[in-house]
Amino acid sequence: MAKMLDSETTVAVILGASDWSKAGLGKAKSFLRSAAYFNIYLTRSFPEGLGLNPEFLLNLFDDVAPSSAQLARIRDFIKDIVLDRRDTEKPIVDVLIYYVGHGASDDGDTLHLLVRDSGHGIEAQSSISTRDLAKVLKVAAPQQRRLCIFDCCFSEGAVSAFAAMGGLDEAVTKIAANNLVAEPPNPKRGTLLLCSSPRGSASIGQPNAERTLFTGALLHLLQQGSETRHDPMLSFADIKDDVFEIMLQEYKGSPPRPALHQPNQQDGDLTRLPAFPNVRELRRRAEESVRHEDDRRIEETRRAEEKRLAAAEAKRLEDERLSAEATRLEQGQPAVAQDEEGLGRKKRRWRAIAWTAAGFLVTASAVIYAGYTFLPRLQTPIQHPMWFTPIPPSSSEAAAPVATSITSAPTEAAAPEPPWSGFTVSIVACGIDDSAVARSSEFLGIQGFVYSDPTVRTNTRQKGLAQTSTLLFYDDMIVDRVSKLSSDLSNETGLTIGYAKGKSSIPRNQIILDLVGDECSLPTQP
Incomplete structure (x- = not known):
């Protein structure tokens, strides 16, 4: 109109x-x-x-x-x-x-x-x-x-x-x-x-x-x-x-x-x-437009960070593959030879399992034969060839190793739970190169941490950031565990990482890692 x-x-x-x-x-x-x-x-x-x-x-x-x-x-x-x-x-x-x-x-x-x-x-x-x-x-x-x-x-x-x-x-x-x-x-x-x-x-x-x-x-x-x-x-x-x-x-x-x-x-x-x-309505629409633009930029930043992390993880895996390939080449064992050697080991393992099973069957047959032959003489009724009823001490001592070999089955040991399972972590990196951040992220993931927020990267010191690289924790009961984690993380990354008790009301299962490098500068004064 x-x-x-x-x-x-x-x-x-x-x-x-x-x-x-x-x-x-x-x-x-x-x-x-x-x-x-x-x-x-x-x-x-x-x-x-x-x-x-x-x-x-x-x-x-x-x-x-x-x-x-x-x-x-x-x-x-x-x-x-x-x-x-x-x-x-x-x-x-x-x-x-x-x-x-x-x-x-x-x-x-x-x-x-x-x-x-x-x-x-x-x-x-x-x-x-x-x-x-x-x-x-x-x-x-x-x-x-x-x-x-x-x-x-x-x-x-x-x-x-x-x-x-x-x-x-x-x-x-x-x-x-x-x-x-x-x-x-x-x-x-x-x-x-x-x-x-x-x-x-x-x-x-x-x-x-x-x-x-x-x-x-x-x-x-x-x-x-x-x-x-x-x-x-x-x-x-x-x-x-x-x-x-x-x-x-x-x-x-x-x-x-x-x-x-x-x-x-x-x-x-x-x-x-x-x-x-209508200035009131125009202002409202302008504010709404600015709010939508801010939301769009935040979403774009989040997606960009996710893509960056995915690319970094893909690069890490590719580097590990190339490193392993280089190691095999240095040892004179091409990947194909390694695969053939692994296939030979599998064949030998299955062959050993087959011989063990055959020996078990022979042993079991001998035990059954002995039961049918000698137990009637002892006037002991046999309910089932595989059931072992009380026999004289001499016979039971002889049969104990066999019974043990029959009833005892090897069990697979359960995998241990990561030491920091159930804890969340967020990383704030200021003036730190990507490799140090990647090593820290990988090590904390192995320890069982779950990331609550994407890693924040900046070259300007933000409000609330620690003066040096520090692990912040919020539960007095885990100070000894945090001390060990700080030492292990320092050894893993090559950085000097301390630890301190945080003062804010953050959940007790939250850990914050502040990585502060030499390139982290103070914000420009207005």
Whole structure:
């Protein structure tokens, strides 16, 4: 969907005043601050503002020139920029008019926007009428969208004192709209008016407020974003509704409801087009994007570390294979000869097993024969040829070795459990070459350790890292075992590795190995 108020295709004009001494209305600093803050918002970079080019912004607030001169400057300023950009890739599409000050309607047909030069008793003749403003915009920007924001009110708590000037009623929402409309809008043409008050109401605010009630709520929404909308951009319709909610929260009473008017919507509703950045939603999306990017980088780092460890393990195995092959070649025994020799050993072993089995069968047969021959003479019943019932001592002594040889079967010894089975270990290496890390990792794996985290490698000393290579343990009951492990690991790696009791609340079955080399440097001071 196309959006309005693009930073490169928008011209803006700020009108109004904070001093109406000539009209007998005095001064109001809240108007001055409202215009100043809105000017900052227009030029501030996106999304904290619209990011308009300062050269495309005409600020006539508190200008001392009469209304006719101001209208001439508005016409020439807009017309020159529109013509200059007409044949470029970024022609002017939108003209934004913002007015903050006092408004009056004397005859019910025309809204008068008071300027600093407006005089008492001749307010209509010395102010900018919306009818004249419409003519200027038709001449200067005939093909552009005209977007007007009118914050017309008497100053803060002085509404009742200046009520004779006329409230900002339908002149803002109907009369001004009829003045400004020229022809039916198309997607890139049309007129919108956002007004601070509807028919029969005056724009009001708190006495001595920082800004006017309407512009203050408008800037709060534009600078903080909408709490209830999750679109990245806000339309004029969104602005109207959300500004009123903020006015209800800030004003104790019943503030006037802002009015939004688009004459003739037959070619499309411009009130729903995206116009202003919803800074709250854009910030949330930016933070979410950064979080996803961080997660992606962490995942890539983890995968890279896994690949590196796998490559290191593959290289280690390949080095061992090449080393064994080199050893065989040095001994003059090629791999094929070694394999043939191993096959010969297997044949001899199976041959010995076969002879042993044959001897066992012969021995067993002799025992069975002796049982059938001699036991009947002893009047001892035989239940089964392989059962040995009590016999005289002389016979049992002779048969004991045989029985032992029959009933005793060789059993395979169980493999011993690694000494550190059930313990986990993590390695942090700073300024240590890969070979030393690999030797440490291999030795700890043989000892039965399970790695809880991938090995961390760095050349900059991190917070919490030991000053020298150290084994950190967290169970007072294993200090003697850790002492031996430290000595064995030092012998295995060629490094001097001490041990120390850690102070943090890490599980007792956790061991941390800090490998610190000469290349480990302190972090650069900011």
